[in-house]
Amino acid sequence: MKRTLPSRVFPAALLAVLVLAAWELLVWIFGVPVFLLPGPSAIAGAFWESRELLLRHAGPTAGEAVLGFLVAVVMGALSGILINRSTLAERSLYPWLVVSQTLPTVAIAPILVTWLGYGPLPKVLVVTLFCFFPITVATVDGLRATDPDLVRLMRSFGASRWRIFSMVEAPGALPFLFGGVRLAVTYCVIGAVVGEWVGSSEGLGFLMIQDKAQFEIPRLFAEISLLSIMGVSLFLLVALLQRIIAPWTLKRNPSL
Amino acid sequence: MTKGNIRILDGVDLVVEPGTFLALIGPSGAGKSTLLGLLAGLEAPDEGVVEKDGVPVTRPGHAAYMPQTDFLLPWRSVVANVSLGLEATGTSRRSARKQALAALERFGLEEFALVPPAALSGGMRSRVALLRTALLGRDTLLLDEPFGALDALTRRHLQGWLLGVAGDLDATIVLVTHDVDEALLLADRVVVLTRRPARVALDLPVDLPRPRAMEMETTREFARLKERLLEALGVSAP
Numbered sequence: 001m002k003r004t005l006p007s008r009v010f011p012a013a014l015l016a017v018l019v020l021a022a023w024e025l026l027v028w029i030f031g032v033p034v035f036l037l038p039g040p041s042a043i044a045g046a047f048w049e050s051r052e053l054l055l056r057h058a059g060p061t062a063g064e065a066v067l068g069f070l071v072a073v074v075m076g077a078l079s080g081i082l083i084n085r086s087t088l089a090e091r092s093l094y095p096w097l098v099v100s101q102t103l104p105t106v107a108i109a110p111i112l113v114t115w116l117g118y119g120p121l122p123k124v125l126v127v128t129l130f131c132f133f134p135i136t137v138a139t140v141d142g143l144r145a146t147d148p149d150l151v152r153l154m155r156s157f158g159a160s161r162w163r164i165f166s167m168v169e170a171p172g173a174l175p176f177l178f179g180g181v182r183l184a185v186t187y188c189v190i191g192a193v194v195g196e197w198v199g200s201s202e203g204l205g206f207l208m209i210q211d212k213a214q215f216e217i218p219r220l221f222a223e224i225s226l227l228s229i230m231g232v233s234l235f236l237l238v239a240l241l242q243r244i245i246a247p248w249t250l251k252r253n254p255s256l
Numbered sequence: 257m258t259k260g261n262i263r264i265l266d267g268v269d270l271v272v273e274p275g276t277f278l279a280l281i282g283p284s285g286a287g288k289s290t291l292l293g294l295l296a297g298l299e300a301p302d303e304g305v306v307e308k309d310g311v312p313v314t315r316p317g318h319a320a321y322m323p324q325t326d327f328l329l330p331w332r333s334v335v336a337n338v339s340l341g342l343e344a345t346g347t348s349r350r351s352a353r354k355q356a357l358a359a360l361e362r363f364g365l366e367e368f369a370l371v372p373p374a375a376l377s378g379g380m381r382s383r384v385a386l387l388r389t390a391l392l393g394r395d396t397l398l399l400d401e402p403f404g405a406l407d408a409l410t411r412r413h414l415q416g417w418l419l420g421v422a423g424d425l426d427a428t429i430v431l432v433t434h435d436v437d438e439a440l441l442l443a444d445r446v447v448v449l450t451r452r453p454a455r456v457a458l459d460l461p462v463d464l465p466r467p468r469a470m471e472m473e474t475t476r477e478f479a480r481l482k483e484r485l486l487e488a489l490g491v492s493a494p
Contacts, residue, residue, distance in 0.1 A: 150327050158317025159344035171331045248330040
């Protein structure tokens with residue numbers, strides 16, 4: 001059965017329309033004040049009114065999120081390869097990476113700001129901290145999943161260690177890696193906002209703190225929506241990349 | 257050869273003349289695959305030596321080995337799978353693909369060149385895996401139950417096909433199988449291994465004329481050889 005794009009998008013879109021309509025209706029019926037819960041129309045209005053301001057602040061947030069995410073992909077993949085390659089690295093490094101994930105990143109963010117100032121660097125670092133672990137785990141699992149008999153076959157050809165890695169192990173790990181990357185990419189926008197909350201002079205996180213203080217609640221909701229749009233776009237971008245780079249990884253999973 | 261304290265092979269002495277097609281049969285778990293791994297240089301024996309042309313085999317890369325699973329890579333097209341072995345040994349991608357395509361053409365499979373392996377039938381997958389092995393152009397082919405997973409009819413086709421490929425190659429071939437008919441149809445010589453720890457139970461020259469054909473399986477000569485093999489395997493002839 002060939003599933004067309006509209007038939008896949010339709011259920012989600014329908015649900016969104018229904019929820020938004022109910023929300024608008026309930027806010028209107030019960031006369032909820034706009035500083036408690038603005039209706040979708042009020043949020044859309046605020047979005048349009050402040051579109052230039054929002055987009056200006058969306059730039060740095062998106063930049064931090066994407067940069068931190070890319071650093072996480074590189075670091076996560078490299079540490080995963082290292083852990084897979086070396087038993088010493090696995091025994092020494094892996095436990096501490098797990099421990100590092102149990103530390104609340106939200107609590108580390110203020111320390112990073114204290115050390116690294118109000119610029120973009122601590123935000124990028126917070127994003128990386130949020131994102132790299134799932135990528136590391138996915139890389140380790142993916143490389144581990146290589147069939148030892150396939151490696152044997154490559155050895156029988158006379159293939160070098162590097163060729164076995166680049167021709168068989170690395171491509172074979174891609175489905176796992178993309179699983180980790182898709183998970184990680186949903187964290188990166190959150191990471192950037194958390195970083196900005198702690199201390200910043202620009203970005204959507206910065207704007208949210210301001211608007212909360214000034215009871216600009218509709219615009220606060222507009223910012224949240226924009227962050228969500230940003231996150232979903234990045235997720236779709238990763239899914240598209242996966243489709244282009246590694247189409248075979250999607251074969252058994254036609255819903256993506 | 258011992259694996260995890262289980263003695264698998266015990267004093268298997270074999271000399272294979274160049275250009276011979278040798279079939280190895282034996283009960284499951286007899287150590288046929290282990291022996292093949294030793295011949296390929298993938299494992300080192302605990303005792304004894306594996307020699308080729310008088311030189312000890314200490315590492316893999318000298319023989320073309322084909323495992324039981326076809327291991328076609330899903331991210332490579334058929335032609336790129338056929339060229340995998342060549343690329344793995346450093347042949348440039350361009351030249352390897354060209355040779356792979358030529359091999360596919362020679363066996364009438366060029367229409368599948370750009371198809372992903374997931375679209376192939378089991379028999380076709382085996383053909384591609386066999387071409388990948390043959391394309392290495394090595395003088396020794398080690399085939400580990402290459403058709404074990406196929407249905408009887410497809411298997412028949414593939415056996416005929418292997419005869420064709422082998423005739424083209426002029427290589428020494430060691431085929432592990434548990435199919436007595438397959439062994440007799442293809443090989444010049446059949447070696448039967450005993451249960452673990454494996455020894456040579458019978459070393460039987462197959463003096464059936466070449467070229468071989470499926471019809472030979474109904475001849476009296478074939479039946480006589482088959483009976484001897486089954487006897488050595490400990491199975492009484494029907």
